[in-house]
Amino acid sequence: MGLKEFKISFNNPWKTFKPGDTVKGQLSLVLDTPKKCRGIRVKIKGEARTSWPVYLNNPQHRYTGHEEYMSIRHYFAGSYSGGEVELFPGEYVYPFEFNLPQDIPSSFESDLGHVRYTIKGIIDRPWKFNHETKVAFSVVSPFDLNSDPRASGPVMVEESKTFGCFCTSPPITVNFSLPARGYVSGQSIPIHVYVENVQGIEVQFVRLALEKHITYRVTSPRSETRTKRIIITEVSKVIEDSDIVIYEQSMRVPPLPPSNLNNCGIIDIQYILRLKAFVNGSYNSNLKIAALVIIGTIPLVTSPLTSPSTPSFGPPDYAAAVISSIVAPSYEESLFGAQNLKDEDESEYVMGIKEPFAPRYPVYNFPSN
Template structure:
């Protein structure tokens, strides 16, 4: 055909948009000779997909999930029944599309994705069409101030006694957060308190932030797969004291929003866990956890 170059150029060089914004750009092509075509069209769509396999009784069972958020197709030059002659040289054709509001944020993994793409096609009569495709990212603006849960404080406590025949006085550990909503770059102030009357020392305390991604075949369906990832952790070595109180700051690295809002087949949860290691008694370690919310707009206070 004499097509030397065919690509999509986004108006936003970072190719990142918030839901509700308008995606703009150009389809750029270079011809080395004049050519007749029907037209040039674009298809813009957003969708989510999940896929995983499970071995059951020596047989592999595959689970698939799919959601479509929007799909639009239109001609930016010519038409399906028309005829258009393009001269040799460079050509640019503009496209734009207003994204629906409340789209889930883009997400990519080996098990599933939320993906937004644009494909441009040179429609040629009686010949194979030429196509080019690119993806762009969408971010949901999760304002923590609009979620009442984000402002809630939380305290989690566990207590345990030791001894086979006579129970020792209790070992009690708790931690508290002023709120459960944060954004990347902030630090979580975690207050840790240990009241140890058991006589068995606590060697150290480990605090871990984990991400859990749950993939489903369908919204709220019974079949799912959960993948856990450790995000960050901090360990404090403790002196042998009956009472220990301290505040630990845990900085949040760049992370995807919680919940993957408005996606029914992929969900993201963040869990903050504390584990108190009891001297020489691994089975006696105290464990506790609380969910936290990760957004894009921090709480005002």
């Protein structure tokens, strides 16, 4: 059989790093028969790619975008221009160590684009197909919510609409408010919802949804952008028959990449909290309101009290949520990942590329209320 085992492992069990970190691990292989090769090496790559099909006559064409953040090649044995290296049966372990650049974006995976960091181990055989194994690791670029002045401020959005034939009819008013705009994965967003319906129109239910809006940019053969909206989590509540309905709703933030995807020029991420009030018989006239939410990787030290200027129909005072004593986060896989790690120029026989990969992001264990 020859090559019994060929794998890459990391000293960090989470396989998650931040820009500037030193990444340590090892390439290991086990042989049960002698093998000759030109060399054994690793290829370390960090890049962003965007791509979607464009049908122009035939065949199918694609628009693409690309940014490279790092590219490292290192030989453990042999060299590209050297002679033949003979490996005898047994186990071989080759430690590696490299530093990540400082200004690189967080890992991100989706169907139209990704930011991906990989290591490929290669047994270089110039007269045959190479033996190759590949793994991905996560990079999380810190986003400290305390450094963004928008994150700590309270949020309140409102919309009113009149239903029926007479414009003089009282409108339905809907609003929601948040004590702060910035949150981290693992934290619950406290949402205060207010519905005023003195007109008596039937409001069936109210739905709250946290959405991820991703903007992709391609640069070849021309520059174009495309935006995709994904619902991360949502919750609905049936509205009772009353002139005024006030209730509290919490929404936990799952493992997510930070807002903005800083240092990436071809992918951008925003998070939107959207409320939709479903009015019976008036599907096209449902009330919709939305607000920007900022997702970071380092939580606010305190969550501010509600602004004294909040209208009387707004939320009550929230207790200050002191989170300075929160322990270090765990790192959990995103709900969204790559189906595989195969690049267009890679063989189907590269070990590891058929394994699905989901980046890991920091998740904080907040105390329950």
